[in-house]
Each structure stands twice: as C-alpha cells, then as structure tokens.
Amino acid sequence: GAGVSQSPRYKVAKRGQDVALRCDPISGHVSLFWYQQALGQGPEFLTYFQNEAQLDKSGLPSDRFFAERPEGSVSTLKIQRTQQEDSAVYLCASSLSVTDNEQFFGPGTRLTVL
C-alpha cells in the first residue's frame, strides 16, 4: 500500500530564499511528525500535529520555520530566509493514532542551501 510520501526529494536553495516542503501521510493517520536530520546525525524532532492541530512545536529551531496541516492530512514545512545551517534532510512521519506504537517515515527531502 501507499506509504508516506514527500516532495520534492531534493531541493537546492540560495541563501535567503523561502522553501516549502510537502508531506503526504498515510491516509487516515491522525498523528504527523516532522524531523530534521543533519549529516551523520540521528533525526531531531521539530513539530507534531494531531489532525490539524499543531500540539508541539518545541523543536522548531527558529521563527523562520513554520509548519501547517490545515485539513488534517497533507502537511507543509516552510522555511523562510534559508540559511546554510538549514541544510539537512527533513523527514516526515505519520502514525495511526496518538498512542500508536509505530511511526511510518517518508523518504525525506534533502535541502541544500548554497
């Protein structure tokens, strides 16, 4: 069946540009997570949605990062005025319910800021 998909898979941006990264979770999954993975590191939590409600954004590194999930399905992570330190793989994951044990991850979007 269809898993979590993310687009684009690769994005190159010039410093100062805005970018938008899309996540299509598994249909019917209530919970959606965004993670940032720097080269050689494990993923780091950014933010969490339960349906359309953003319940936790404690991991967003600055106010240049913004995420939304307006209809409780597709989510977009937006980064304004990108900086070189934003270069990373951005992973999206979804799970069926709030307490569900397994998160299903997408393949990630590799963002390179020049």
Add this chain to the structure above:
Amino acid sequence: DAKTTQPTSMDCAEGRAANLPCNHSTISGNEYVYWYRQIHSQGPQYIIHGLKNNETNEMASLIITEDRKSSTLILPHATLRDTAVYYCIVRSRGTSGTYKYIFGTGTRLKVLA
C-alpha cells in the same frame, strides 16, 4: 528527556547473530525503548519496541535489563540487507501529551559476506 548511548559502528558476519547494545540509564518508568533502522537514503523503519519485558517479532528480539538501564537488539541471522544505521530510541511524553522520539546517533552495522 532520556538519552541513549550506542557504539558508533559494528561489523557482523552474514548468517551470524548481530547484537546491538544500547544504554539508557536515565530512562523513566513509563518510557518505552524503541528500535528503528535507516538504510541509506531512506526514512527510518520500525523494528521493535518494549517497556520491561523481552520482546520478539519476525525481525528481531529485544532484551531489556531488569533495571531498564540498557537493552540489546538481536538480529538472529544477519543478512547483507541488514546493513544500516540502527537507532535505539526512548519514547518520551512531552508536556503537550505528544509522544516524541529522541534519537541518538545510532550504530552503523555492516554485515560482511
């Protein structure tokens, strides 16, 4: 938040058992231990999880010490396709009720032919 410590890398011969250790000495009583793996250029994939008791599924076994301060993931018969980075994770509940994964840097397992 509890954190995990894992060896940076390990090698294992194909067909042998791979034993991947993890320390989580600051884990709280209601925090679960999860294991995921990440094959190059893919998202992490769930393997197994546990709270207190040892667990087994079709992929692996998870052995948790009685004091819960450490655990071991066992891949009983490693194959070349098991080459990946393995993450030991403590699932922590945040103030908003979110169940968050706190990843470490993982163990890079290389299965050798």
